[in-house]
Amino acid sequence: MPHVQANGIRLHYRFDERRDGAADAPVLVLSNSLGTTLAMWDPQIAAFTEHFRVLRYDMRGHGDSDAPDGDYSIETLGRDVVGLLDALGLQRVHFCGLSIGGLTGQWLGLHAAARLQRLIVCNTAAKIGQADGWNARIAQVRAKGMTDVAAASIGRWFTAEFVDRDPAAVDAVHRQLLSLTTPGYCGGCAAVRDADFRGALAAITVPTLVVGGRGDQVTTVADARFIAAGVADGRVAEISGAHLSNIESQAAFDAAVLRFLGVDVVQHLHEDARYAIGLARRRETLGSAHVDRSLQNVTPFNAEFQDAITRNAWGEIWTRAGLPGHTRSLLTIAMLIALGRDGELKLHLNAARHNGVTRDEIKELLMQAAIYCGVPAANHAFSLAAEIFAQQDREATQA
């Protein structure tokens, strides 16, 4: 288990060479979230080492790195990274950090830009949470240890659907949380509590990708958009999943990061990965119940068609970064009205709410359709929409 002496502590790291052994390949550094270890990046290693040498480390207070007593700061965590790079003789790297790792990334973008080629900050914000909340969490861990906080974290970090689908992956993260010491975890909480980059983002000039999880309630897609709009050269990739989106939506996460780092993902994406990305996007838009029904109804006759829809419609087009899901839903409804395809139209009138489309927006769309598709088409669409809304209301009262 290699360690370096960096910024006054022993920092544990792991360096995975590129698959083909290219010693001069660019380096991608991965920085973990509060409460996890460098093992949180296990799902990424196979795809990332196809293209990069991958350096991951346990942030101070976590895993096998030293956990000194006292409050940490994001500046200290940033200087740990600079110390790690110096110790390993690495001048410039790509840096990818999640949550507190994304705060560290913002600090590096401001104070160590010369060391960065490209910056990726994931499931993070310019400011995460409020001081009161962090102080309460610190007090809870000091009084009772990690048990309750670990259970609550799992509830925030993954969607319920993922907890059911992949309990082993969730359990691995739970064990990382339980392995932490009180000083290590509380020191990290203090660093998050005190970090606020809201007024400083414009000074980050390194090209930056901000990855946001559509199901992330901790650091939202709105937080991701705020960072991307604030830095000089930013863009957002919205993917499925909650806070630990690299685990929950591995294929989409890998694709977003690799695309930003210049890998021709369309070429490189394995069909299984495209299927996984597509299935997650399809579930998110149409709802898991509908997708489960479709999968249960697969027959030898329609299996290849179902597979093609998942990979192409959902894995390739609905996941493209160029338009938000909200716009794609509105466009899809408009096209289905024009084509007069009632079955698909009802499906998307029902699903659009999952992409943030409101009933008022659907009404406006139907008014517009009355001009461009004709009054009979819009009239019919109004009655289908009314049917769908009534059904949604019935389901809401039954729930």
Ligand SMILES: O=C(O)CC1=CCC(=O)O1
């Ligand atoms: O602990 C959480 O739920 C969220 C979090 C904030 C910073 C981090 O790394 O995780």
